[in-house]
Structures are given as C-alpha cells and as structure tokens.
Amino acid sequence: MPGPQLVARFLACSALCLSIVLSQSENQQELAAIPIIKDGEPQFASAVEPPPIQPTEVRKVIVTVEQPRVIPHPDTPRHKDEKAKLLERLPKNKGTWNGNHVRHRLLDALYGFVKYQERQNEELVRLRGLYSNTAKHQKALLEKFVHYSDKFTQIEKLLAKNQELCDRIVESALSFYVIDRSELNEHIKNSEKEGRKADKISVSQSLKHIVRDWTAAGGTYERDDCFACLTGVLEKLYPDRNERSKPLKILLPGAGIGRLGHEIAELGGRNSTKKAVIWCTSGAVTNLSVGFEVTINEWSMYMNVAYRFLETHGHRINSETFHPFVDLWSHHVSTADMQRPVTFPDAPVNASEVLLVEGDFTTVFNTKPFRHYDVIVTYFFIDTARNLASYFDTIETLLRPGGYWINLGPLLYGTAPFVQLSLEEIIVYAEEGLGFKFLDVAGPECGELTFPDRHVRGMEAAYGFNDRALTKNAYKAQFWVAQRP
Numbered sequence: 481m482p483g484p485q486l487v488a489r490f491l492a493c494s495a496l497c498l499s500i501v502l503s504q505s506e507n508q509q510e511l512a513a514i515p516i517i518k519d520g521e522p523q524f525a526s527a528v529e530p531p532p533i534q535p536t537e538v539r540k541v542i543v544t545v546e547q548p549r550v551i552p553h554p555d556t557p558r559h560k561d562e563k564a565k566l567l568e569r570l571p572k573n574k575g576t577w578n579g580n581h582v583r584h585r586l587l588d589a590l591y592g593f594v595k596y597q598e599r600q601n602e603e604l605v606r607l608r609g610l611y612s613n614t615a616k617h618q619k620a621l622l623e624k625f626v627h628y629s630d631k632f633t634q635i636e637k638l639l640a641k642n643q644e645l646c647d648r649i650v651e652s653a654l655s656f657y658v659i660d661r662s663e664l665n666e667h668i669k670n671s672e673k674e675g676r677k678a679d680k681i682s683v684s685q686s687l688k689h690i691v692r693d694w695t696a697a698g699g700t701y702e703r704d705d706c707f708a709c710l711t712g713v714l715e716k717l718y719p720d721r722n723e724r725s726k727p728l729k730i731l732l733p734g735a736g737i738g739r740l741g742h743e744i745a746e747l748g749g750r751n752s753t754k755k756a757v758i759w760c761t762s763g764a765v766t767n768l769s770v771g772f773e774v775t776i777n778e779w780s781m782y783m784n785v786a787y788r789f790l791e792t793h794g795h796r797i798n799s800e801t802f803h804p805f806v807d808l809w810s811h812h813v814s815t816a817d818m819q820r821p822v823t824f825p826d827a828p829v830n831a832s833e834v835l836l837v838e839g840d841f842t843t844v845f846n847t848k849p850f851r852h853y854d855v856i857v858t859y860f861f862i863d864t865a866r867n868l869a870s871y872f873d874t875i876e877t878l879l880r881p882g883g884y885w886i887n888l889g890p891l892l893y894g895t896a897p898f899v900q901l902s903l904e905e906i907i908v909y910a911e912e913g914l915g916f917k918f919l920d921v922a923g924p925e926c927g928e929l930t931f932p933d934r935h936v937r938g939m940e941a942a943y944g945f946n947d948r949a950l951t952k953n954a955y956k957a958q959f960w961v962a963q964r965p
Contacts, residue, residue, distance in 0.1 A: 734861035794829030
C-alpha cells in the first residue's frame with residue numbers, strides 16, 4: 481500500500497492537472513478539497529478565506545477527489561505528540577509503582593494475553609473432570625451419538641488458534657510501547673511467584689469487544705441502531721461540518737476498541753468526497769481541515785493493546801480470524817456455532833484519522849486546554865464511574881461554551897461507586913447544577929421519550945457479543961443531547 485505522502489502527492493498533482501481543463505465558472509459553488517503536502521503530511525486548502533499573501537492569479541478550481549481512506553500507520557503530528565506523552569508516563573519511576581501504575585497495568589494485560597490458552601485449558605481440565613462423573617452407560621451414549629469428547633479435543637485446537645492472535649497482539653504492543661520481552665517475562669515470573677494468575681476474563685472480554693466493534697455480525701446485532709442514532713444527531717447538529725475552516729473536535733471517553741470513533745470520523749460516507757472552496761494562487765493550494773477531529777479515550781489496557789494491534793494490522797478487511805465463543809459452553813444452538821470462526825475487521829481501520837488517548841478520563845486531559853472540545857460523546861460509559869459527579873465535572877470542563885454532550889447508554893453501576901444516581905437525578909444535576917440545556921434534536925430513531933416533559937429518549941441496545949446465542953442481553957439505553965452554557 482502506498483504511503484500517505486505518495487498518495488497525497490498523486491492527488492495534489494492530479495487535481496492541479498484537472499484544473500487546466502475544468503470549468504472556471506463563477507456560478508459553481510461546490511468545489512472539492514485538494515490535498516497538498518506540507519511538512520510531509522497531506523493537508524487541505526482553506527474553505528473560508530484566501531491565503532494571507534498577495535496572489536498573482538486566483539482561480540476557482542472544480543475537481544472531484546476521492547479521499548485516501550486508509551493510512552496504516554498513525555504518524556500525524558497529533559499522534560506523534562500523544563505517543564511521546566504516553567511514553568513519558570510509562571517509566572516505573574513516574575509515580576508510585578503499584579498495580580495502578582500505567583506500566584504495571586500494561587504488563588498485567590500482556591501477561592493475560594500471553595497466558596490466554598493456559599488459563600482457558602485449566603477450565604477444560606475442570607470440565608473434563610466433571611464429565612468423568614457421568615455414568616458409564618450415559619457416557620457410552622454421549623460418545624456414540626454426540627461424540628462429546630471430541631468437543632474437548634477440537635476446542636483445545638481452537639484455543640491454540642486464538643493464542644496465535646493473542647501472541648501477535650502482545651508482539652504489537654511490545655513494539656508500540658517500546659518494552660523488551662525480557663521485562664514482560666520477568667513480570668510474569670514475579671506475578672506467578674506472588675500467586676497472581678493472569679486475568680482470563682479481561683482477555684476474553686477484550687476479544688469479544690473485537691466482535692462487537694469490528695465484525696459484520698457485531699454491526700447487525702449491536703452497533704447499527706445505536707450508531708445510526710448518534711451519527712444522525714451529529715449530522716443534524718453540524719450539516720456544514722465539511723465546509724468549515726477548522727475541524728470540529730470530538731471526544732469519546734470509554735471508547736473500548738474504537739469503532740464508534742472511526743464511524744464519526746468518516747461521517748458522510750466511507751467513499752464520499754469532501755467538498756469545499758479552494759484557492760489556487762500561482763500553483764499553490766492553501767490548507768484545509770474539515771469534518772470531525774476525533775479523539776477516543778480508554779482506561780483498560782486490555783482494550784488498548786487490542787486497539788493498537790488494529791491500528792497496525794487492521795487496514796485489510798477481514799484479514800484476521802479467531803474463535804471468540806469457545807470459552808463459554810452455555811446458550812449455543814449447535815457445536816458448530818460455538819466453534820465458528822469470526823473474521824475482522826469488517827471495515828479498514830484508518831489509524832491516522834482517530835487519536836487514542838490512554839488513561840483515566842478525569843485526569844489524563846488535565847494538561848490540555850480547558851474548553852477544548854465541541855462535542856463529547858459518552859456511549860455506554862457514564863455508569864462506569866467510581867465518582868459520577870467527577871465524570872460530569874470533567875465533561876463540563878472539557879467542553880467549549882455552547883458545546884454538546886451526547887449520551888447513549890445504561891445505568892448499570894459497578895460494585896463500589898461513590899454515588900448511584902437515577903436518570904431523573906442525573907438530569908436535575910446536569911440542568912440545575914451545571915447549567916446544561918437538554919435539547920430536542922432526535923426522533924424515533926433514538927427511541928421513545930422516557931419522560932413526557934423531558935428531552936430524553938430510551939432505546940433497546942444489545943450488549944451480548946454473540947448474535948446467535950440462545951440468550952439476549954440488552955439495555956434500555958438512555959439518549960440525550962445537552963448543551964453546555
């Protein structure tokens with residue numbers, strides 16, 4: 481695949497060649513943005529005002545350029561800057577070295593992925609032992625007609641296949657975070673000496689979030705309705721998003737493995753053309769930044785290392801295969817369903833268009849300018865708070881005046897939250913305590929009104945990972961758009 485510089489140079493040259501033959505009519509209003517190269521990066525011309533130089537000649541140019549969709553390596557200036565900050569926080573001597581240290585949490589997550597197969601095989605040993613308790617005549621029938629023991633053998637093989645993916649996730653993470661394998665091995669050795677087993681549940685949940693975020697089945701079963709609600713509202717709020725002189729900044733905390741952020745970044749269609757007025761001055765094209773500049777945030781290192789793998793390896797559709805359902809024996813229609821392979825990603829991961837900021841939402845953005853974001857989208861997030869009020873304060877702090885807080889999700893609080901507010905109490909706190917105004921900008925696509933006199937809606941949102949399971953886990957997720965004063 482050609483690099484971003486080559487793609488941008490090709491597009492820029494093609495556009496300038498087209499300008500010779502295309503119409504220069506004053507009546508043409510919609511013009512396509514032309515990428516150019518500046519400091520090695522593809523950029524776009526300003527849609528609002530001509531450049532601050534005296535042009536010898538000014539032309540309107542009408543072109544249609546398909547935007548480069550996939551740049552495998554996130555090497556934009558903001559990606560480089562954020563990675564530098566992350567690597568500065570990683571050394572052991574940065575803060576107190578304990579289980580909450582970012583490096584410790586990272587090594588724990590990698591420990592989990594390294595030991596995935598071993599921990600899952602422990603469960604297989606337990607299940608085999610339980611099976612041995614069946615009566616002899618029962619076992620004979622089970623083996624003759626169901627071939628029950630074959631399931632253990634086959635699942636062992638599929639767990640080994642899954643371990644191959646886990647190993648690649650680990651290798652990708654070691655490279656990204658600049659950690660030597662010997663350090664990870666030492667961490668694993670010390671953890672085992674202390675009796676701390678690898679967290680198989682968190683690894684399994686991370687792999688299943690790949691199903692939720694980056695497979696076709698996850699889209700049909702869990703993403704489509706919720707994403708249509710959220711992206712539809714953003715399109716209503718910002719119909720001119722691709723015609724502005726500066727990008728609109730959007731933050732998504734608790735982003736999991738990032739699919740919603742990528743869908744928002746690509747609003748307008750995966751192959752759509754961004755249109756804007758461009759200014760050509762003596763062969764030069766000025767810079768244009770349009771659409772949404774998306775930042776996602778996630779605390780879980782199990783999610784983050786999976787996302788880093790996708791950043792590097794997710795640019796080819798359905799290039800990866802694993803078997804995510806073999807670690808749960810309940811709710812299956814058939815053995816084939818339980819053991820079925822799943823491919824991902826169902827769409828290419830454009831690593832350059834979304835920035836991941838790792839860490840605690842309430843603290844990691846302390847170094848960024850206040851009033852920074854135009855929109856904060858909390859999707860299946862606010863109920864994860866230890867202190868819900870701190871989440872709300874952070875949202876209010878990070879939003880620009882007039883910015884929007886868009887929420888969709890349940891209120892399933894954890895085991896030890898400081899406060900557990902009802903929906904009504906959240907609305908009162910946001911309106912009367914923080915001054916937010918709840919807006920009526922969505923229709924039935926976001927569900928029915930929860931209260932007859934409030935602009936809050938409820939819609940069913942599945943959260944079960946397996947679209948073929950004989951059980952269904954879903955919430956009546958609550959949706960709102962609230963504007964900061």
